[in-house]
Amino acid sequence: MASFKKIARRSFLIGSAAIVGGVAFGAYYVSRPAPNPLKPAEGEAAFNPFVMISGEKITLIAPRAEMGQGVHTTWAALIAEELDVTLDQVEVIHGPAATAYYNAALLGEVIPSKGYDKSRFMHSLGEALGHAGKLMDMQVTGGSSSMKDGYERMRAAGASARETLKLAAANRLGIASSQLSTRDGKVIAPGNIEIAYTELAAEAAGLEPVEAQLRHRSEWKLLGKAQPRVDMPGKATGTAKFGIDVRLPGMKFAALKANPHLGGTMNGFDASEALQMPGVEQVVDLGNAFAVVANNTWLAIQAAEAVAADWGPAPIPGTQAEIQDAIRAAFDAEPNSTLRDDGDVSALPQGAQEISAEYEVPFLAHATMEPLNATALYDGSKLQLWSGNQGPLLTRNHCADALGIDPEQVEVNTPMMGGGFGRRGELDFSVYAAKLARQMRGTPVQLTWSREEDMTHDFYRPGAMARMRGAVKDGSAVLLDGQIASQALPPQLMSRWFGMTPAGPDTTLVDGAFNQPYGIPNYRIRGHAAELQVPIGAWRSVGASFNGFFMESFMDEMAHAAGADPLEFRLALTRQEWAPAAKVLEAAKEMSGWTGKTADGVGRGVAMTYSFGTPVAQVIEVAEEDGLIRLRKAWIAADLGVALDPRNLEAQMFGGMAYGLSAAMFGEITFAEGAAEQGNFPDYDAIRMRTMPEVEVRILEEQTHISGAGEPGTPPAAPALANALFDLTGKRARRLPLMHDFDLLI
């Protein structure tokens, strides 16, 4: 790993480089659609290593967090497609933290453009990248951006490596490259001569990388087809190594305890009782938290409960009602953004019928299956960290800062993640482990959060409210005027990541509302940022997680007021604005056999949300059984532009929906004295085998650009279910979770 890290840095400058007995290939980074800010703007050449071939094996580097979305497999398939190797011939690794692995596509997501409007998008992206001074630290997995980011340059990396290997073979054989072909990790020459890539590694190392054209889609062998996931055998046999499974010689096990009153100080603690408990070795002060170190995680967790700590109060209103008041109060302040203002919403079109509704959703925890943890070893100058994280460079930099050492002295290892959903883009768990290791010089230590500690110290999906006003006429929507109130995420997240607070409108607050592909002539969306200090973070689909519910519930209310079928109502409004959105609605209509009518005791709802570049339509069917409401069936249609792995995309779509349904039905975090009142799954349940509907997924490829997959399945889930409940019961769900107002089967 040490030599590999050196390569990652060096080949950033020189393209490809010899390693011990092999070669690491790079690919020139062609940034699209904006110019590459690294080279043309600043005069630098940026080459990124993604293919390593030694005398023994071929290794592909997929420097994105594998947290369940299958990114390692599809990322590797992009390279393998052009390299002409099969996935069972290669090893796929995450690799080290390196600036070369930054994510350009993610930056495009922060731009206040609708997204489906391409020319505006490209213009804005160019502008934003020009000002992205922090670009180099953005090795981040998030924003459903990995495939958008890797789609071209990973194929280019594979193609360049292939052509360079062919050149090495051509030199050896004394013939032209054009006489050679490649297949299954070998160069094939006339006369049935086959040379394995691994045999050519040393010779290829000395060559300048060759540029190559990308193959046309019709020539693809791997992409576009379902690939067996490279992590599947390990995950089916318990041998996949997650962060919490790291075991090092002499390693100690520790449990963390931080102030439950979020944001409050630690004024001291008495550990005398804990220190008498079995297995306990020490209790370490980490500034605003402490860690109990023991020979067993469970013993450490027990002892942490026995420490008497003096916790300072939280800078958060004391009751849940006051928190909600603070969110509501934001409506009265100047809007933080007006990112859409089409037509004139101030006047009611003549003959139109006006309706309005208010909605509210709660704070939510991420509740990844693997509780937070990180493992660290500090030897006095160098820190080794094993941390399931979504941002290795940020992790490296923050750990270095915390210890007062150079970032180069921090080695970040990124194991598998038992779920991320945005939580593992935070830095707290890595930094706490680093601080603990500093006080245990020479001894490796694994720091684990109990489920309760994890759930009560999240960076929550913020609670949010909406005031929606609309008007319908002749069966269609003629006006939509929405106000969204919630805490703004960028000031918190950017401050934690980069120590700076961005200026300007917060796109995330209104994402999923302002940018919906509905051709409503008078359409305005205003965002209102609430003044609250509740720790909030990115939660799968971020703003679209609540705006999807607000928008699509209200669209349903408008359809109902207009006397229109809710699916046809949406179809008419999308057809005139953006065809791919209409196509997913048509697909959902066809798959579900939607007629607008349901049998007694059955209800159906539809929702369509455009997020992360992807329109997703969902139809959910509910049925009353023995006095309880069961989710019977769901149909999902999504347009990804290019479906790189249809089976994996299907999993992302129904998985995203399940995550949204879990929250819609059961998810709610409330606060008392600034402390979360829910601590474990009995208080914060999720969808389970019995409550999960049967599901059918269709992936479309109508739109011109490849788009995101990890998040867009989530936003339409809550409104599709809420609209189905209305169809069944006649009762509108204007707040979540639904378990408070409906008798759901659990």
Next chain:
Amino acid sequence: MPTDLRINGKTHQVNLPDDVPLLWVLRDEVGLTGTKFGCGVAACGACTVHIDGEAVRSCQVALSDVWGEVTTIEGIGTPDAMAAIQQAWVEHQVAQCGYCQSGQIMQAASLLAANPAPSDAEIDEAMQGNLCRCGTYPRIRAAIHSAAQKMQEA
């Protein structure tokens, strides 16, 4: 006073207090990390193992209460020699993050041992205690049906 445990056909001597849950004996002492910690309160099923063939939540079984032979995910098959149920998991590409899947597989294995051809309702009943935040349930169900069929044919 060391405790002797039979795990996956081997005897292990464990030096830990009597009340340490089996989960933490397996993970932190014996080094079998395939069994996962999810909640600590028997609400998620990630820690499911077998004791004498019966599926139990290892976070709730104290070391001194382990009444029989323990089988973990590592004990039913390996990447090179998978059990039929593990093969079905690969065939149906069940796992996403994969963290809950050891527990899901151990729960499903004990279901199939007791009921070689479970109905959907019986799968619901048996698997209801096993949480998956990625929502892989449709594929878990398909894999259980598929494994049941293969095991009956074998």
